Amino acid sequence: MANNQSVRRHLDAFTRGRIIGKLQEGRSVNSVAAEFGIAHSIVSRLWRQFQTTGTAMRGFSSDRVRGTTPADDRHIVLQPRRNRRQTAGEIARHTTQATGRPISRFTVARRLHGGGLFARRPVRCVPLTPAHRRRRSLWCREHRTWTDNEWGRVLFTDESRFSFA
Numbered sequence: 001m002a003n004n005q006s007v008r009r010h011l012d013a014f015t016r017g018r019i020i021g022k023l024q025e026g027r028s029v030n031s032v033a034a035e036f037g038i039a040h041s042i043v044s045r046l047w048r049q050f051q052t053t054g055t056a057m058r059g060f061s062s063d064r065v066r067g068t069t070p071a072d073d074r075h076i077v078l079q080p081r082r083n084r085r086q087t088a089g090e091i092a093r094h095t096t097q098a099t100g101r102p103i104s105r106f107t108v109a110r111r112l113h114g115g116g117l118f119a120r121r122p123v124r125c126v127p128l129t130p131a132h133r134r135r136r137s138l139w140c141r142e143h144r145t146w147t148d149n150e151w152g153r154v155l156f157t158d159e160s161r162f163s164f165a
Contacts, residue, residue, distance in 0.1 A: 016046060
């Protein structure tokens with residue numbers, strides 16, 4: 001690493017507390033900085049933050065405000081449970097109208113994923129493998145001579161649609 005570059009290390013909560021404690025004892029910013037081996041600007045900024053906010057905790061923010069509140073998130077997750085056919089775009093429009101804040105369909109999709117809901121396209125028919133096709137064809141050829149009386153004793157419980165394409 002070059003001499004003009006420094007390694008950025010964040011102070012842990014315990015060290016921050018020790019620094020604040022020493023400053024509260026009446027020690028100077030420069031003496032505390034020298035004791036901990038850090039720049040006096042860091043100690044000064046930490047002291048200023050403590051005096052204005054009452055805490056010396058680091059803030060974890062990505063500088064991006066969330067588009068939805070926790071209440072909005074609950075509402076978004078509730079919508080598809082009421083109407084399964086509703087799209088993310090429709091939910092976004094409905095939520096935007098209800099809250100007055102624009103929300104994209106991508107935000108809605110993220111909130112739904114966070115709520116454990118994922119989009120699934122319904123399968124129109126069960127795909128058949130060549131082996132399935134051969135067995136079904138063989139079964140049909142074996143039973144093609146059955147009479148209506150014989151077919152009347154058969155109970156078909158599976159009414160799925162199949163595609164031979």
